Amino acid sequence: MSEIVETPAGDARITWHTAENARAVLALGHGAGGGIEAQDLQALAQALPSSGVGVALVEQPWRVAGKKVAPAPKTLDTAWQALWPALCAPGLPVVAGGRSAGARVVCRTASELGAQAVLALSFPLHPPGKPEKSRAEELTAAGVPTLVVQGGRDPFGHPDEFPGGTRIAEVPEADHSFRVPKRAAVGQEEALGLLTEAIGDWLAGLGLASARG
Template identity: 65%
Template sequence: MTELVATEAGQARITWRRARDARMVLAVSHGAGGGVEAGDLQALAEALPRHGVTVALVEQPWRVAGRKVAPAPKTLDAGWRGIWPTVSRQGLPVISGGRSAGARVACRTAGELGAAAVLALSFPLHPPGRPERSRVEELTSVTVPLLVVQGANDPFGRPEEFPAELRPAAVVPHADHGLAVPERAPLTRSDALDLVTAAVTAWTATLL
C-alpha cells in the first residue's frame, strides 16, 4: 500500500509493508543520492514484517517531486516531521530510521518526535576525506536506543572512526557507503544484506 502525505516541504510518499500482528513500526527513509529502492531498505521491508515490525518506506518530498538534489537539512527535517503523524497513527512505538542523509534526519528529530529508537544505516560521520567535519553531535544527541549499521570501508566514516561509545554495533565486512561489497570480497551482496537484516531484526526484538 502506498499513500501520499502532505508536509511543509511538499508531498512525501509512504510505501507500507505491514506485519500481520504488528507490535512496532520502522519508519525509514533514503539518502541524498537515491530512493527507497536501495537494497538494504528493501531487504528490511521484506524481512521485518515477519517479526512483528511494520515497515514504512518514506520517500522525501524532493524525491517525490522528481528533483535530483536533496534540499538543506532543515527542509529534510520538515518533511520528516510531516510524515510522523501518519507513521504513528496506529499508536505503536515507532523507530525513526534512515540511510545516510536519512539517518542524520532520524537522529536530529528523534527527541522532538518521541521516537522509540533510532536506526542509522551508513551514517555519514563526515564527508569523504574530511574527518575534521565531524557530524558526531547528531549521534550523541540521540537519547533513545540507537543502532548504527556501517560498512567496514565506508569513506563517509569507517567503524573505527566513531567514538568508542558510538561504534557501530553492526559492521558489514568490505562494504562501502551503499553497503555494497566488491566482487573479490569473500561474501556476496546477498550475504551483506543478510547481515544487515539479521542485525536489525535481532535489535528490534530487544525493543519489543
C-alpha cells in the same frame, strides 16, 4: 500500500509493508543520492514484517516531485516532522530509521518526535577524506537507543571512527551503499543478510510493545 502525506515542503509518500500481529513500525528514510529503492531499505522491507515489525518506506517531497537534488537539512527535517503523525497512526511504537542523509534527519528529530529508537544506516560521520568535519554530535544527540549499521569500507566513516560507546553492526568490506566487491569473503546477498539479521536482533532486544496493549 502507499499514501501521500502533505508537508510544508511538499507531498511526501509512505509505502507500507505491514506485518501480521505487528508490535512496532520501523520508518525508513532514504539518502540524498537515491530513494527507497536502495538495496538495504528494500531488504529490510522484505525481511522484517515476518517478525512482527512493519516497515514504512518514506520518500521525501523532493523525490516525490522528481527532483534530483536534496534540499537543505532544515527542509528535510521539516518534512519528516510533518509526516510523523502518519507513521504513528497504526498505534504502534515507531523506530525512526534512515540511510545516510536520512540517518542524520532521524538523529536530529528523534527526541522531539518521541521515537522509540533510532536506526542509522550508513551514517555519514564526515565527508569522504575530511574526518575533521565530524557529525558525531548529531548522532550522540539522538537521545534514544541507537544502532549504527556501517560498511567496513564506508568512506563517510569506518566503524572504528565512531565515538566510544556507539552501538555498531559492521557489514564487512561493504561501501556506503552496502555493496561488497566480488573478491569479498561474503557475497552481496550474504552481506544484506548480515544487515537484516543484526537489525532484527536489535529490534527484538528493544522490547517494544503495541501502544494498543
